Amino acid sequence: MWRNLASNVLTLMIVALIVAFGGLTWAQRQYTGPGPLADAICLQVAPGSNMRRVAVDLEAADAISNATIYRLGADYSEKANDLKAGSFLIQEGASMSEIVDAITGDGLSTCGTEVIYRVSVNSKSVRVRELDAATQEFEVTAEFDPGAEEAPEPYLAARDDVATRYRVVIAEGVTSWQVVDALRALDVFEGEVTEIPAEGTLAPDGYEITPGQDRAEFLNSMTAIQSIRLAEAWENRAEDAPVETPEEALILASIIEKETSVAEERGMVASVFANRLRQGIRLQTDPTVIYGITRGEGILGRGIRQSELRRETPWNTYVITGLPPTPIANPGQASIEAALNPDDTDYIFFVADGTGGHAFAETLAEHNANVAEWRKIEAERESQ
DSSP states (O other): OHHHHHHHHEOOOOOOOHHHHHHHHHHHHHSOOOOOSOOOEEEEEEEOOHHHHHHHHHHHHHSSSSSHHHHHHHHTTTTTGGEEEEEEEEEOOOHHHHHHHHHHOOOOOSEEEEEEEEEEESSSEEEEEETTTTTTTTEEEEETTTTTTTOOOHHHHHHHOOOOEEEEOOOOOOOHHHHHHHHHHOOTTSSOOOOOTTTOOSOOSSEOOOOOHHHHHHHHHHHHHHHHHHHHHHHOOOOSSOOHHHHHHHHHHHHHHHHHHOOHHHHHHHHHHHHHHHHHHOOOOOOHHHHHHHHTTSSSOOOOOOHHHSSSOTTOOTTTSSSSSSSSSSOOOHHHHHHSSSOOOOEEEEEOOOSSSSEEEHHHHHHHHHHHHHHHHHHHHHHH
């Protein structure tokens, strides 16, 4: 009798273990397998929320099949306490595991409202845009100049929404003064900037920021990135690079940056300047003349006068030989690399070709012909 009873108990225990194991396997598949979400959604996670509330919202949106499994999975993966506030794009068919990862990661919102502060050579602007989760396309709801226009309602509403994400985009070729001038006009930042960073030391790029970020700390982060980029490019420089120090590389890179916006041309423009430096020919580049006039504080807004081409300033490469004493803008990584690894050419001249690029020449005769062609294009444009 006792033997039969023991046998039955053992059988029941085995069955229970099999059922439990099967249940765990099923739950694991539910947690990691494709979810029921038919169309992408933008999930709003409010400050102070928790996984239980999020699970309820997800279940209501038909993004998960079982709120309990979702919560248990988040607990088991030890991510339940890593929940971030914000707006998160949940893709069609996302698993519970993928959803947990999306809302416990770096905390950066991936959908909803985005404010982009853009600083370019000729302007600064603020753009507010919304991501449509279904189409995953952005719709611009407002755009304005923060230094000259009142902030429109969509921007004010976005600024008051804790889920809004912010990005500052600094274009290649802007000066340090332009960066600081723009940051001072952006109300998402705090703190004062007492000194303009040295020219060329700020890394142009797109930066995720948070409201209340200190202006000086932001500039310090830009400086740190530029230092890293310059150091890496210097380590990988060509043996016959036309400069002797990283500082000279930054100066040359800034001139390349201001001379062309065509990515494919940077190496050739760099080769012209490299050949001139090696042969002791003056660089004779207009952007350096302009910097000598403006000191980087805004744009010139007119053509260069003949008297200015002849005027001696530390930056006027029509007058001085070699490189100017400082960069004339903040160059991007590609221009830094071009300065240290120029193309191998015999070009010593270039002039605009009317397409946005340049015509290059090895001899003065070829260059004069290219200049004549450019003058003809200019005359045709002026007559239209």
